Amino acid sequence: MNLKLIKDTLIIAALKSIPDFKRQPLMLFMIGLISSIPLFFLLVFGGQISYGVVGAIVSTISFIGIAAAIQDVTWDRYVKIREMIVAMPVNPISYAVGVALAPLLISAPSLIFFMAIALWLGILPLSSIGWLIASLLLCWAALSGIGFIISTYLQRASVYTLNNLSNILGLGLIFMPPVYYPEELLGGLSWIAMIFPTSNAAGLIRVYSGSLQLPQEIVIVRWLILATLTLASIVVVWRKAKWRET
């Protein structure tokens, strides 16, 4: 991997985040606030706070993974900034990763806030932070890849269609599978939790926090599924990320 590829990735991440940071600092709280809504209801109606906090952590990273990837790429195409970047000596992979990294930076304060709460309330032991970060990064990479694939294949769809689609997918992946609720609630269908990157990551975090008991081999299988999903989406992006339109 050459140095320019990495440098360009960081420049694109910076250009997609720093001006927004500077001029719209309120956006730093937005993602966190949205993720807090279910937590609020769990608090008010006496649900399990630990599910709400883990859900908020996972949903923060998931929403920015899929929704931001689709919306950013679509917006760049709409304002024709992408055309300007295509005509530069920039690798499409740098663009894809840079676009995915930018919202990760923007959501970092919310993530840190929720992790601090989880540690403070004793929901997560400090020793599990490494596992938590690994599962979140895999979940973010998988969903960003899926977002990028969608925006690549639906190039002719309008910016409004893609925005709606990204929101539906983003919210669907957070609220449908067991991210904010225990997977035991699904009964015999609890295996569904493994196939979604969001609920898989949430399940793994709960395993390391001690609130979900799973046999060791199932934990390994869940890691493998999450890694495979991530790898598959990265491979598709790598192969299909082409600048030139046909």
Add this chain to the structure above:
Amino acid sequence: MEAIKSDSLVKVYRGKEAVEALREVSLSINKGELFTLLGPNGAGKTTFLRIISTQLSLTKGEARVFGYDVMTQANEVRKHIAVVPQDVQTYSNFTPWEYCYYFSLLRAMPKRKVEENAEKALKAVELWEMRKRTCATLSGGEKKRAVIASALASDADILMLDEPTSGLDAVARRKVWAVLRELVEQGKTILLTTHIMEEAEMISDRLAIINKGKVIAEGTLGEIKGLAKEKFRVVVEGNSKNAKLLQNNNRVVKFGGKQIIYLKDENEAIELVKIALKKGLKAETAPITLEDVFVKLVGGEEA
């Protein structure tokens, strides 16, 4: 030396109905010239520019930039070009400075050079004083100039500008023209598309008229104007009955109470003006414009 060359370039957009956007387009653009691609809406100007700038695949033929094939050596081509797309919009949170700064950083320039170029480019488009204002607070013309500045700051050898002045007022447009001519004086090559006749007439070294995907005329302004048989136009305004007496066998275009009569010879034109004035009509003569030739060629009339 040729900066851009296309040979029998064909582009077909596949879909429910295939559309042939470019038909055997062969053009040569020399290094250090401002070449304008002039054509009506949907003529194929943007398609040509997007193929040359490696954004769009070609269907048949060949295109090269500084000898590099746009299909197989796109990365080499991209090192030499900067593009301002048609109807480009701005990120509202960006400042003109950030436009120049970040986009130049992507060209692997050292930071010092990036800053120098950004300053030069913003001064050239007269946005230096506004460099710290966000695009949300700029006028349409200023936003456009901010994007043009980012292309200038790239230090690319070839600038490809797709209708860069559309939507700008006359003052802003002339400022952009002045910047483009200045760049050509500095040795840059510019490929410009436009449907504004005055723009093509004022700033082009050479131009091509493209219609329905085909180049129908190419050359200097003088050469293009030379394609028309008539060299002068007389504009007559007044009583249409009297004006009718002036037409004879000349080509006439009417707009309400005004008519343009095209003539081959200057003396003939002066004579016609005299007759018109005697009849109490308003009349004036001038050499034909690019628009006169363009309308005739694109309208399908024989020049």
